[in-house]
Amino acid sequence: MIDIHHPHDSLFKYIFSNVENFKTFLKHFIPDIYKNLDLNSVKLLNTEKQAENKKKFFLDLAFECKLDNLNSQIYVVFEHKSYPDKLVPIQIMYYCASVWxxxxxxxKDYTPIIPIVFYHGKQKWNIPKNLQEHFKNFPLKDYMIDFNYYLIDLSRLDDNYILKNIHDNLCLMATIYTMKNIFDDIKKLKPVVKELIIAHNQDCTYIILNYTVAITKKPEVIESMILETGGKEEMMLLTDKWKLEGLQEGLKKGYIKSILNLINLKFQPNPEELQTIENKLSSFEDEQKFEEVLRIVATADSFEEVKNKIL
Incomplete structure (x- = not known):
């Protein structure tokens, strides 16, 4: 299910946290890294472990792997952006420092870390890839520390290259093509929708179309596109899932409202503190989690106790 509040990040993490998708991506876009890895050693890491007290510095994904024929461990870290973000160099440096x-x-010896930024926004990426570029006019910049990252900018890729060259992984191809074109005419997505329907790849079809609807707010255009490509069965499945998620989203809103009302009634926190709680609740999807929070609030003796158990 796509998080409607963070659809870009949600799709990116869903697709690229799959190790096989990650390896296929390296194969097509950064072959030098791919050729040097022991592909059987690649595994997903928990990036939150290195930034427990500074959540804004979390990176989206990180993988641990070994170099082929060498008993040497490296990390490949992945950060996704849908807009130019000046925080990127700091995020990556903070993560590297935490690991080291x-x-x-x-x-242990310092672990080599390869940072990759995956960008698919409308604006031109204008964040320097080299740290010293931030200090172009500083006369002593050559004496400063330096740092860089590898940028994958989807706007610089040709659509035909994506469609014709990544057929060893249809879902990855469809994801990259969709994210590249999501801010353009969504009818451009018709070729990948057709291929997904022909392949009967329902899970991938659903996650990509759900993402597209979350961004464009045009479900009727998506429905028309599916029917035009012969996906009547997929359209029925998709409609049923959208209805179910609508019910789930309504249930979620009801839980959040009940919890906030109960907190207000018992503890009268200031608006900023209440907003912090609401933001945390919005990240929950499991009904049992909401029930647990309701019990915590109902039995807590202070708002401080609520914060300690929820945040």
Whole structure:
């Protein structure tokens, strides 16, 4: 299910957290890395572990792997952006420093880290890839530390290249093509919708079309596109899932409203504190989690206790 509040991040993490999708991506877009990896050693890491107290510095994805024929561990870290973000270099540097600090505590050599930024926004990417570029007019910049990252800018890719060259992984191809064109005429997505329907890849079809609707707010155009490509069965399945998710979203809103009302009634927190709680609740999807929070609020003796258990 796509998080309607963060649809870009949601789709990116859903697709690229799959190790096979990640390896296929490297194969087509950064072959130098792909050719040097022991592909059987690639595994997904928990990026939150390195930034527990500074959530804004979390990176989207990180993978641990070894170099082929060498007993050497490296990290490949992935950060997704749908707009130029000046925070990117700081995010990556903070993550690297956190990993290396942990290496020191464990008396290990520093782990090599390869940072990759995946960008698919409408604006031109204008964030320097080299740290010293931030200080172009500084006369002593050559004496400063340096740092860079590898940029994948989808706007620089040709549509035909994506459609014709990534057929060893249809879902990955459809995701990259969709994210590249999501801010343009959505009818451009018809070729990938048709291929997904022909392949009967229902899970991927659903997640991509759900993402498209979340961004464009045009479900009727998507429905028409599916029917035009012969996907009557897929359209019925998709409509049923959208109805179900609509019910789930309504249930979620009801839980959040009940929890906030109960907190207000018992503790009268200031608006900023209440907003913090609401933001946290919005990240929950599991009905049991909401029930647990309701019990916490109902039995808590103070708002501080609620915050400690929920945040």
């Amino acid at each position: 600090e942990q290496d020191l505590r464990e008396k």
